[in-house]
Amino acid sequence: MIIVDNALKRREQEGNPIRVAMVGAGYMGRGIARQLLTPIKGMRLVAISNRNVERAAKIFRDSDLEPVECLNSLSDLETAIESGKPVVTDDPSLLCRAANVDLVIESTGQIEFGSRVSVMAIDHGKHLVLVNAELDATLGPILKRRADKAGVVMTNADGDEPGVAMNLYRFVETIGYRPVMAGNIKGFYNPYRNPETQKGFAEKVGQNAAMIASFADGTKLSMETCILANATGLRAGRRGMFGHECEHVKEVIEHFSPEQLLEQGLVEFVLGAQPGTGAFVVGYNEDPVKQEYMRYFKMGDGPLYVFYTPYHLPQLQVAVTVGRAALFGDAAVTPIGAPVCDVVTVAKKDLQQGESLDGIGGFACYGMLENAEVSASENLLPMGLAEGCRLKRAIPKDTAISYADIELPAGRLCDLLRAEQNAQFALRSRSLPSLSLPGIQTFTSSEFAS
DSSP states (O other): OTHHHHHHHHHHHTTOOEEEEEEOOSHHHHHHHHHHTTTOTTEEEEEEEOSSHHHHHHHHHTTTOOOEEOSSOHHHHHHHHHTTOOEEESOHHHHHHOTTOOEEEEOOOOSHHHHHHHHHHHHTTOEEEEOOHHHHHHHHHHHHHHHHHHTOOEEEOBTBHHHHHHHHHHHHHHTTOEEEEEEEEESOOOTTOOTTTTHHHHHHHTOOHHHHHHHHTSHHHHHHHHHHHHHHOOEESSTTOOOOBOSBGGGGGGGSOHHHHHHSOEEEEEESOBTSSSEEEEEEOOOHHHHHHHHHTTSOSSSEEEEEESOOOHHHHHHHHHHHHHHHOOOSBOOOSSOSEEEEEEESSOBOTTOBOOOTTSSSEEEEEEEHHHHHHTTBOBGGGOTTOEESSOBOTTOBOBGGGEEOOTTOHHHHHHHHHHHHTTOOOTTOTTTOOTTGGGOOGGGTOO
16 A cells, blocks of 8 residues: 555645545544645545534634635535635535545444435545445445446545454455454443443543444444455354454464364454554465464464554544545455345343334444344344334343334435345345335435435
């Protein structure tokens, strides 16, 4: 990925930077914007859309830039960008439709809203970078299929764990080793954490309590490993993965035999392991001469070798993702085809008939990684679609929730896209016949813009 820097320098010298627009000005969006406004050579953050426009404007002002506010005029937005003035708006469709925007970063963390933005960006020929693991884990394969048809790149971000792991995965393949496991280094995991238990820590770090709860209860971990599985073909060894506790990530190979990993490559996580954060890939090679050199360079006796990155910095590394997508058509991490894994919804407590699920990072449920064919055969509800679903019956704690157990909210694009994904990849859910309508694949952004 080192070639990206020189390519961006050339774009800077040519006076033709990549024009980036971002939707979402929350915690991560603010960090990304600050990095892009440094500025990064060869790219410019030209516009931000956020429901609270003042929050987007403050991001520019904090970097000594006074933005132009464009609420409903595409021509005004395009004129401002052309004149070099940053733009803020509450209408993300303007960014998706603007002729002088090359790439859209979706960083809202919302699935329904993010679905609408993503489809609109793709429909209007924009490369799409998702800083939205929740959306990618739920609908990534169908968004990738739509992006391929439109001739644009759809990718998750380098710097988040799936992107970091994918860089390692490609490196391990390139040096002639076989990647047989990949995943996250996780510091803490308790599936029953909720916004109340995480409120104090969330306030301390300036984040939303539900988001912090989704980190603690394993839902975000499951979303990230799902993205990695869908990009590599690696699978879950069991529902929720194994998650062995280790002193150091290098110890992960003590818990699996080479034969086991050769038979079925796995996505996984290690719990409480040093270096405390980042991602890892296990590579396999049985060549005795290569093993001699690996021993000399302190990589172990083999045939399993652990490669790891001891950090992940999404707010910094998104810039590299932008360069790879816009200049080289290269995705940092993107689905290879049909879903390999899914994140299913599990009751966080005993739930009552008539209760509405509060979704990711809430009080009602948590997400667990499962293989896609199991999720489909058991008709399980994706965690990304759980919010707003009403229970038809009581569900005991730690029980996976199926479509048969719930009533979906009406009128959601995310459900239509999920039905399209199921149909496209022959993973049709038995409880969604009414959504699997002829022509669903031909829907365009104008039909569901909001």
